[in-house]
């Protein structure tokens with residue numbers, strides 16, 4: 001799991017780390033007696049410092065990689081064509097210590113987005129992130145911030161769709177005392193708060209035309225004016241914006257200023273919908289299972305084969321956010337094994353039918369032989385899942401029970417993206433072992 005941490009210059013970062021270590025050493029040296037509670041507090045601090053040091057190291061390497069000619073990230077490649085395989089691209093990102101909070105797989109389109117974000121991060125260029133709701137636009141905006149030179153500065157997020165039109169200007173640029181009824185004191189706006197850092201303009205397509213004009217002016221001049229004031233204030237704010245709407249189409253219809261669109265979208269990144277990168281569903285399931293069991297302070301939870309099949313095939317109109325919500329709901333409602341019956345009604349309504357064959361009839365037009373093949377694949381997958389569950393994920397036992405060659409079974413598991421680890425249980429409780437729950 002990769003986490004965000006703040007970065008200053010290498011020297012600054014190391015200086016503050018050393019300072020914290022010294023404080024820790026002093027509290028150890030001068031403590032007359034250390035009780036159990038103190039020990040666990042100190043241990044926690046030590047662990048935090050260790051994580052900080054590791055992350056610092058990663059960032060320094062990342063900086064070196066973007067600064068030094070020889071170690072610069074390789075040029076972006078198209079997802080199609082003869083370039084590197086997606087697995088290699090994924091590995092290369094990891095090796096460059098790309099900072100990302102979450103998990104992602106080998107989808108070519110998503111890797112395109114990550115690589116563009118990585119390239120854009122150390123620049124000052126405005127980035128426009130496009131994608132359906134819940135695909136991870138805000139997460140990617142933080143990636144741009146966390147992998148750039150401003151990562152130790154503020155990241156200010158503004159939901160442009162949630163601010164009433166009459167308050168927009170004051171919210172973004174601040175106001176002077178007495179500028180309007182209720183303005184009882186001077187107030188800084190979001191742009192000033194994000195000075196030297198990054199401002200994330202979420203749902204930028206919802207900005208009313210009047211607000212668009214003002215935003216354009218700020219982007220052109222790097223200056224703001226608080227409402228009710230004549231004084232121009234220079235701001236140094238990197239702009240990253242996001243939308244789930246087609247801004248260019250809106251611009252053509254006259255609903256969004258074309259000049260603003262071009263200002264905001266110097267770098268464009270599109271995050272694909274989850275249903276178009278299904279290879280990531282197992283990774284996300286593990287990731288959110290781990291997060292949910294930790295946050296809800298509960299024991300491990302397994303997904304029944306039937307539920308697993310459903311979640312692998314569901315269309316996720318709400319994308320990753322919806323998947324996360326489903327897992328949290330399960331972690332709250334289910335005991336050791338979550339099943340289809342724990343799904344919210346709207347999810348089942350969205351995609352009715354037998355989970356095993358749910359996806360089969362979905363994509364029309366399909367020939368009869370394609371439908372038969374899909375049905376046979378779905379049945380094969382369920383059969384394997386059942387067999388794995390019965391023998392606690394032991395591939396050798398599956399092979400023996402099904403009278404198949406072990407290599408053949410392994411090939412089948414690979415074909416269906418199944419991991420035998422996910423079917424291991426502890427002897428006493430019948431639960432997954434901690435190692436198998438939510439590992440990436």
Ligand SMILES: Nc1ncnc2c1ncn2[C@@H]1O[C@H](COP(=O)(O)OP(=O)(O)OP(=O)(O)O)[C@@H](O)[C@H]1O
Nearest residue numbers: 102103104132133134135136137138139244320321
């Ligand atoms: N690759 C990922 N790994 C782990 N968690 C993720 C990933 N992508 C998104 N998430 C999680 O999914 C949820 C939705 O992500 P985010 O808020 O970034 O989406 P969004 O595109 O901004 O959504 P909206 O358009 O509705 O504002 C968040 O909880 C986020 O942490």
Ligand SMILES: [Mg+2]
Nearest residue numbers: 137138202242
């Ligand atoms: Mg968002």
